[in-house]
Amino acid sequence: MRVVVDLSRCQGYAQCAFLAPDTFRMHGEEALMYNPNPDDGQREQVLRAAAACPLQAILVEQLEGRDAPVGTSQS
Amino acid sequence: MTSADTLKGFKRDGRVVIVGASLAGLRAAEALRDEGFTGSLTMIGDELGEPYDRPPLSKQVLTGWVPAGGTTLPRRRDINAEWLLGVPADGLDLATNHVHLADGREVPFDRVLISTGVRARPWFVETEAALDGVFVVRTREHADGLQRALASGPSRVLVIGAGFTGSEIASICRERDIPVTVAELAPAPLVGALGAVIGDVAADMQRAHGVDLRCGVKVTQLEGDAQGRFHRAHFDDGSTIDADVAVVALGGIRNTEWLRDSGLAAGPWGIACDTGCRALDLNGLITDDIFVAGDVARCPNPIYEYRLISLEHWVNAVEQAQVAAHNMVSAQADRWPHLSIPTFWSIQFGVNIKSVGVPTFADEVVVTQGSVPDRRFVAAYGYQGRVTAAVSFNNAKWLDHYRQLIETAAPFPPPCPTPDEPVDAKPVPVDFPGPRLLAQGATVVVTGHDPGERRVTAAWQHR
Ligand SMILES: Cc1cc2nc3c(=O)[nH]c(=O)nc-3n(C[C@H](O)[C@H](O)[C@H](O)COP(=O)(O)OP(=O)(O)OC[C@H]3O[C@@H](n4cnc5c(N)ncnc54)[C@H](O)[C@@H]3O)c2cc1C
Ligand code: SF4
Numbered sequence: 001m002r003v004v005v006d007l008s009r010c011q012g013y014a015q016c017a018f019l020a021p022d023t024f025r026m027h028g029e030e031a032l033m034y035n036p037n038p039d040d041g042q043r044e045q046v047l048r049a050a051a052a053c054p055l056q057a058i059l060v061e062q063l064e065g066r067d068a069p070v071g072t073s074q075s
Numbered sequence: 076m077t078s079a080d081t082l083k084g085f086k087r088d089g090r091v092v093i094v095g096a097s098l099a100g101l102r103a104a105e106a107l108r109d110e111g112f113t114g115s116l117t118m119i120g121d122e123l124g125e126p127y128d129r130p131p132l133s134k135q136v137l138t139g140w141v142p143a144g145g146t147t148l149p150r151r152r153d154i155n156a157e158w159l160l161g162v163p164a165d166g167l168d169l170a171t172n173h174v175h176l177a178d179g180r181e182v183p184f185d186r187v188l189i190s191t192g193v194r195a196r197p198w199f200v201e202t203e204a205a206l207d208g209v210f211v212v213r214t215r216e217h218a219d220g221l222q223r224a225l226a227s228g229p230s231r232v233l234v235i236g237a238g239f240t241g242s243e244i245a246s247i248c249r250e251r252d253i254p255v256t257v258a259e260l261a262p263a264p265l266v267g268a269l270g271a272v273i274g275d276v277a278a279d280m281q282r283a284h285g286v287d288l289r290c291g292v293k294v295t296q297l298e299g300d301a302q303g304r305f306h307r308a309h310f311d312d313g314s315t316i317d318a319d320v321a322v323v324a325l326g327g328i329r330n331t332e333w334l335r336d337s338g339l340a341a342g343p344w345g346i347a348c349d350t351g352c353r354a355l356d357l358n359g360l361i362t363d364d365i366f367v368a369g370d371v372a373r374c375p376n377p378i379y380e381y382r383l384i385s386l387e388h389w390v391n392a393v394e395q396a397q398v399a400a401h402n403m404v405s406a407q408a409d410r411w412p413h414l415s416i417p418t419f420w421s422i423q424f425g426v427n428i429k430s431v432g433v434p435t436f437a438d439e440v441v442v443t444q445g446s447v448p449d450r451r452f453v454a455a456y457g458y459q460g461r462v463t464a465a466v467s468f469n470n471a472k473w474l475d476h477y478r479q480l481i482e483t484a485a486p487f488p489p490p491c492p493t494p495d496e497p498v499d500a501k502p503v504p505v506d507f508p509g510p511r512l513l514a515q516g517a518t519v520v521v522t523g524h525d526p527g528e529r530r531v532t533a534a535w536q537h538r
Contacts (some may be wrong), residue, residue, distance in 0.1 A: 002149035004128055008390040008418040011472050012427065028425030029451070029469050036131055037145030061149035 001043055002061040003050075005034050009057040016049035016058060024049060078406065085185060086404050089114040092174055092182055093156075094164045095190035095330070096120025098128065099369030099392040103188050104154040106400035116156040117182055119174065121163035122214065130389055132218035133243040134422055138250060139226060143219035164191075167337040169356075169365070185364060186403050189334070189346060189354065190396065192370040193327030193387060198235075203297040208305035209321045212240060221322065225251060229319035232256070233308050235294050237264030239421045241324030242277065246423040249284045256287040256316050258294050258308075261508055269430070269466055271506035272440050273454060276447055276468070284424050297321055327387060329371050335533075339365065342533070345373035345385040350412035352399035357519060357531045366403055368395035374413060378481065379436045379463070388419045416478050420471075426450055429471045432464025432481045439502040441488045444495050445470055452497075453477065456505060457487025 003023065005016075012030035016023075023038040023046050038046055050058035091107060093100045096118045104116055120126075127146045135141040159176065166175035167187070174182045195211035198204035208229075210221045225232070225248070232248050234241045237259035248255035261267060263274030264281060281288045289310070296309040309315050331341040339362070340347040340355040346367045347355040352374070354365040369392035373385040398413040405411075421428045434440075437456035445452030445468075453473050456464035461484045465477035473492065480489050488502050523529040 002147055004149055006390065006393075007130070007420045008429070027422060028427065030471060031422040031425070031427035031469075033135060033140070033422070035135065035141050035145070036128060037141060037147070059149050059151065062151060 001038055001040050001046065003034060003036050003038060003046060004059050005032060006057045006059070007032060009055045010053075011055055013054055015052045015054065019052055020045035020049040082404070082406055085114065086110075086112050087114060089185040090117070090183060091115070091186050091188070091403065092117045092119065092184035093188045093190060094119045094167075094174060095192055095369070095371070096122070096158070096160065097126050097190065097192055097369075098148065098389065099190035099192070099396040100188070101126040101148055101150075101154075101396075102393050103190065103368055103396035103400040104156055105151045106397050107404065108152060108154050110401060110404045112404050114185075116154060117159060117184075118154075118156045119159045119162070119164050119176065119182065121161065123161045124215075127215055129213070132215065133212055133240050134247070136218045137212075137222055137225060137244065137247045139222060143215045143222065146215065163333065165333045167334055167339070167365075169338055169362070172364070186366065187364065188366045188368060188396075188399055188403065189371060190367070190369045190392075191330035191333070193329050195323070196325045196328050198297060198321075198323045198325075200297070203299070203305075204323070205303075206297060206299040206305040206321075207303055208319055209297060209323065211323050212244065213327070221320070224320045225253060229253060231316070231318040232320040232322065233258065233294075233316060233318040234322045234324055235308075236324040236326070237261070237277075237281075237288070237290075238267060238324060238326060239265065239423075241322070242281070243421060243423050244322050244324060245281060245286050246284070249286060249424070254285075254287070256289065256318065257281065258292055258310065259288070259290045260293050262290050264288070264290075267435075267508060269434050270437070270440055270456075272442075272503060273466055276450070280424050280426065280450060327370070329385070331371065344383075345371055347373045347383055350375055350377070350414060351402045351410045352395055352413060353402065357533055359531070366399040368392065368399040376417075376433070377414065378416070378484075379433055382436075384417075384433060386417050386419075388417055390415075390418050416481050418474070418478075427469050427471055428466065429474055430464060430466045431474045431478045432456065432462075434464040434466060434505075435507060436463045437505045439487065440505045441500055441502040442497050443489060443491050443500060444473060444493055444497075446495075446497065455480075455487065455489055457502065460487055461485065462487045462489050 024034045027033045126148050131146045136143050163177045164174050165177045195213035231254040234257045237257050245257045264277040266274035293311040298307040300306045329345050334341040348367045352366045354362045370387045373383045375381040402410045419430045434456050437458050439457045443455045451469040453467045462480040519531045
């Protein structure tokens, strides 16, 4: 599944890292690192993290795979 | 037909072509559909595969956490587009409204969005750039190659250029316990973007993490062995360094060559547009149907004296895409100006570096909050007595406050909003490297005498 975080909005509150620690991690005191392509098995956790982010900085793919350029999908 | 009818017809079955299928292009396509555009939408891109995100390339991907193919951008919605990928556009004909593709195809449009971004500036000697072990980092393929090289345990990595990308790569080398030398022409890292005061902080940070940082030096030659593998670099002071990997991180070149004969105000500095993302033609006139967004755009910013500013910032690409898409399907009176204050982030050596505003638009800088030795502080930038930018090291939650100061033209130096004002909070000259960049690249020549016939033609220079 695909994820992107708008790090200009993110203020490092770490809610996401608490709720989905395999996908979101703090790096140092306040920088967020995330996996933009976590396993589908983490979908629930990731959606919960996205909903909990106070800055609404996390965007999760809405329509997995649809309208992709034919034969060139990368994930 | 009224212009309202024309617009309605265009929204229903007009033809929009987006050239450059990356962050700005994808976000614009989504916004066009959000705005109710139901006509045909064509995405042209010279890279294969779906649009992907670049910032993780020099962070998550190079640490080995995420494979390079795993940064495909999530979709906000279905865009129902025709995708023409793996082929560059090589011309734009404004007389007949066609995009030419390098394979000979012609794509007609009613409105076009140009979001062709920048590419990595390659090492200046082609044979040396082609050596095994010499990398740039702009695309997924680049990041993949460099990740593999880092994983194979090089004896040393040489990073050429200590801007944001070069510094992030140096940081990752240290995280992976790989010896790294950074060579930078300026007196310190990040100086071109943030000035000498922050540059000194960045230099201390690199050295504290074991980076062999060499400033004020120029790499003159990359030397290969008999197998064509990079193994040594020569500096202009006569010294050399042995390494297995060289990363050329010398910034980007704007992808505008394909617009050479288009009559647009495009060149090495980007494509000039208004705050509504409508392109200017060579004469400085606004075009009606040509829009630009992202790294390739050069927009006036009223807060910065309406100067034309190009930014290689993620949020800027997203926001301009939104504005351009809205304006493509709106009547003149409903158009939006893009007026947001630029923001940028970088992660290096475990520190979250963020900025608001345009730090290069400044004559003074002062540390207003926190502690430089602890690498937790905010520095404010001022120009002729008003606040124009701020940079935070591990103190990002304050940047909204500084954004408001910039928006309201607050006096500089600003008062410290918290009790953690450093004792020696005195503004000092910001000290950027000279204006050598301003002199680069193509200019134009003006011909004709009467107002009705005076025109500009481009004088392209190559560098
Ligand atoms: C390694 C790296 C790290 C970064 N880190 C950060 C960061 O931490 N924070 C931040 O704010 N920003 C960062 N950025 C910058 C950010 O990624 C860019 O601002 C953003 O990608 C700009 O998007 P864009 O769509 O305008 O351009 P691009 O992403 O450059 O996309 C342009 C697309 O157009 C294609 N193209 C070019 N010419 C043609 C042609 N003639 N025909 C067809 N297609 C063409 C290109 O191949 C490319 O796919 C980073 C960039 C890189 C490379
Ligand atoms: S919850 Fe939101 S603000 Fe907090 S660290 Fe995660 S992305 Fe950033």
